[in-house]
Amino acid sequence: MDTLRDELLAVFDAEYRDHLRVIRGIVAAGCPDAQGLAEIFRRVHSLKGAARAVELPVVEGVAHALENRLSTLQAARALPDEADLKAITDTLDEVDLLMTAAPAGADTHAPDEDAPAATAMENPAYVQVPVARLDALASAVHDLMSVAERHERLWAQVMDLLDESRAVMHAPERMRADPVAEFARMTRRLMTVGRERELMSGQIDRALLRLGEEVHAVTLVPAESVFGSLAAMARRIAREHGGPDAGVDVHMYGMEVQTERRVMQALRDPVVHLVRNAIVHGHETRARRLKEGKSERLNITIAVTLTGVRLQVAVSDDGRGPDLQAIAARAAGQGLVHADAPLEARQLLARVFEPGFSTRGQADTLAGRGVGLSVVAEAARALHGTVRMEQRQPAGTTVTLTVPVSQRQRTVLLVENAGQSLGLPGRVIRHLLRVRRDEIRLLNGAPFAVVPHPNDGTQPAASQAGKQAEDLVPLVPLRAFVGDENAPLPVRDGAVSVVVMEVDGVRCGFAVERMVDVRTLLVSDATAVGLDSELVPGIAWQREDQPVFILSPDRLFARWRLRGNGGGVCFSDVDEAAPVVPVRHAPLVMVVDDSITTRTLQKTILQSHGYDVCLAVDGEEALAMLxxxxxxxxxxxxxxxxxxxxxxxxxxxMRADPHLSGIPVVLMTSRDEGDDVRRGMEGGARAYLTKQKFDQGELIDTIKGLL
Incomplete structure (x- = not known):
């Protein structure tokens, strides 16, 4: 049962974050209207029920208190006032903090920082994956399976030829009858197998390459999933440092940026340090802020940006800013700089990341032990990145962490281009072709290559020839975008080597001088000398002395479009036959609940008792499914x-639909008032169960009784 609860906690972790994100969005948009208030109430109600399902009574109690307050507003048909909005925000912060390990005291920003940062109670057993990404992954798996099936059929043809050759050996009279015809027939079959093998050459590598890229994409997480709870943490730290009336406004940008979970989570602790340091060192009294023309509350901004293969996380504040004189004095006292040496602000600010550096006179629960910013610098170095501090104008501080977006290996197709080794990311490659010079089509003067149709094996290739629409892709020399814009199509041995790539549903064939190999390489950031760094954001190394410049397919396609070569392409989409779903005879139970945690719990219980289960998120979806x-x-x-x-x-x-009226309905809800129970039973429910007294045995017994 512990394993089940761990799984449910992982699901709840994603669900509660989603509820809090939506509610905060409604509150941030201004005073909610009746519809907005109803949505907040529904989500708080769902949060309460989900917390009960995973046995988190403290979170359940906090949500229940807010639910009662919102229920009173709804009953009075009143809209929330400032006090109500503050209660909503405070409740969200409290839930966030309850679900996040409390940070041990320390310092975190300007020229100092200390204690260990908070660690989120995230269970890595589950991740949220967009449906489109799952579809792409399934498509990649299907491609791999299709190629494997074609290889099996090709091998069967080879075995048939082998059997025939053995038969001839044991029955030489067959050759005496007409040896030329027999030899010619077997030769034709062997040539057919050879051509098929040539077409299939490299398909498994490409399919595996695409699958690997799609699996990698599934590991990406948005910044919001890691940094979303920091606003609540910042408000609590501000109250601890400046008293109950102290406040801070946290602004977040780029929370939709995605990168590898491991990289994003490794940045969380350093960013927490920076937020804490911004509050401790940037704090000013309300009177002083107003005197300097600032808002009453300290403003902190967390901005995440993605440039090429580099991820940047910047933490800024509009507080006092770094005290350069204090930093210089402290650095001189620690022997980091000479007391009389003139130093620029940039050089001084670099010293604050040294171990043991602090400008605070004494330590407290939040700062002064001189640990924090050196931890930030060490975290950046561990990720092969950098950190820098800058003075903001007119006031404040910005600390920017810059790290490689990925430290993982990437699978790329290596090609040669004008003596350089280039890498093309495998996730966008669709075909590798050798197109004979006389097979290149010219349409309006532009060259096109014919993309072979996938043969499903149901018909011989000869019967399909000339009967299906041909797929044509524009043909352009890769060298025209990396080197010489007037480069011709490279022809070797009477043919052109073509890499067909696809970006955003558009395909183009890039002619290369030579395809070398498919390799898995470690890609890092680089400025490629002599190449466009926007087009070439990364570099890898086959050997110590042989760099591989990794091209950005998005930028490559953007520049190809600017050349005006994108017209006249014929695409044909072939729909795959829907798989046949085997009929199962276990009873089918539909679970309808807007809480993913509750749905997961009930599904697990029902499936463990031998029932088939289908899920719906609300009544409208359930009715459509029924x-x-x-x-x-x-x-x-x-x-x-x-x-x-x-x-x-x-x-x-359901009662009004003659086709559905006979299906028994069990209401399971936290609404246990007599009027609600009576309304449900009079409406046609066969049972009414309350979540407060949830007993899986009672649920199973109830369903058994109805069946």
Whole structure:
């Protein structure tokens, strides 16, 4: 059971973050109207139920208190005032802090920093993956399986030829009848196998390459998932440092930027240090801030940007800014600089990242031990990155962490181009071709290459020839974008080597001088001498003395489009046949709940007792599934409080539909008032279970009784 709870906690971690993100967005947009208030209430209600499901009573209690306050507002048909909005924000902060290990005291920003940073209670067993990314991953797996099947069929043809040759050896009279015809027939078959093998050469490598890139993409996480809780933490640290009335406004930008989970999480602790340091060293009294023309509250900005293969996280504040005289005196006292040496601000600010450096006169729970900023610098070095501090104008401080976006190995196709080794990312490669010079098509004077259709093996290639629409892709020399813009198509041995790549659904064939190999290389940031750093954001090394310049496919395609060579391309999309789903005979139970944690818990319980389970997020989706599904649903277990269509409305819609009226419905909700129970039972529910007294045995017994 501990394993199940760990899994549910991982699911809850993603769910509560989503609820808090949406509620904060509604509050930030201004005073919520009735619809916004209803959405906040629904999400707080779902959060409470999910916390109960994973046995987090403290979080449940906090959510329940806010739910009661919102319920009172709804009953009075009133909109939230300033005190209500503050209660909502404070509750969200409290939930965030309850789900995040409290930071041990330390210092974090301007020229000092200390204690260990907070560590999020994230369970890495689950990650949120966009449906589009899963579709791409499934497509890559399908491509690999298709290639494997074609190889199996090719091998079967080879074995057939081998069997025939053995038969001839044991029955030489077959050759005596017409040896020339027999030899010619076997030669034709062997040539057919050879051509097929030539077409399939490298397909498995390309399929594996694409699969590897898609798997890598699944590991990416948005910055919001790692830094989203820091605003609540900053507000708590501000209160600890400046008293109950102290406040801080945290602004976040670039939270949608995605990079590897390992890299993003490694930056969390350093960023927490920087936020804490900004509060400790940037704090000013309200009177002083107003006198200097600033807002009443300290402003902190966390900005995440992605440039090429470099990730930047900048933490800025509009506080006092670094005290250069104090930094110089401290650095001289520690022997880091000569007391009389004139130093620029940039040189002085670099010293604050030295171990043991602090400008605070005494240590407290938040600062003064001289540990923090050296930890930030060490974290940056561990990621092969850098950190720098700058003075903001007119006031404040900015500390920027810059690290490689990925430290993982990348699979690339190595090609030669004018004596240089270039790497093309495998995730965008669709075909590798050798196009004979006389097979190149000219349309309006522009060269095009024919892309071979995938043969599903159901028809011989000869029967398909000339009967299917041909896929044509524009053909351009890669050297025209890396080197000589007037370069001709490189022809070797009467043919052109073509790499067909696809970006955003558009394909183009780039002619290369030679394809070398498919390699997995460690890619790092680089400024390629003689090459466009925007087009070549990364560099790898085959050997110590042989660099490989990694091209950006997005920039390559952008420049190709600017040349005006993108017209006249014919695309043909072939839909794959839908897989046949085997019929299963276990009873099918539909679980309807807007909480992913509750859905996961009920699904796990039901499946462990031998039931098939389908899921819906609210009554509207459930009704559509019931009306359109080809398989009969035996029981519906539904929550009451849901968006779009609640449980009562779903029950009424099912009773009104003659095709659905016979399906038993179990209401499972935290609403345990007598009126709610009576309304549900009179509406046609066969059972009414409350989440407060949830017992999986009672749920299973109820479903068994209904079946």
């Amino acid at each position: 009306q359109q599904s080809s398989r009969h649903v035996d029981v519906v277990v539904t929550d009451v409080e849901m968006p779009r269509m609640d449980g009562f409305a779903l029950l009424a819609a």
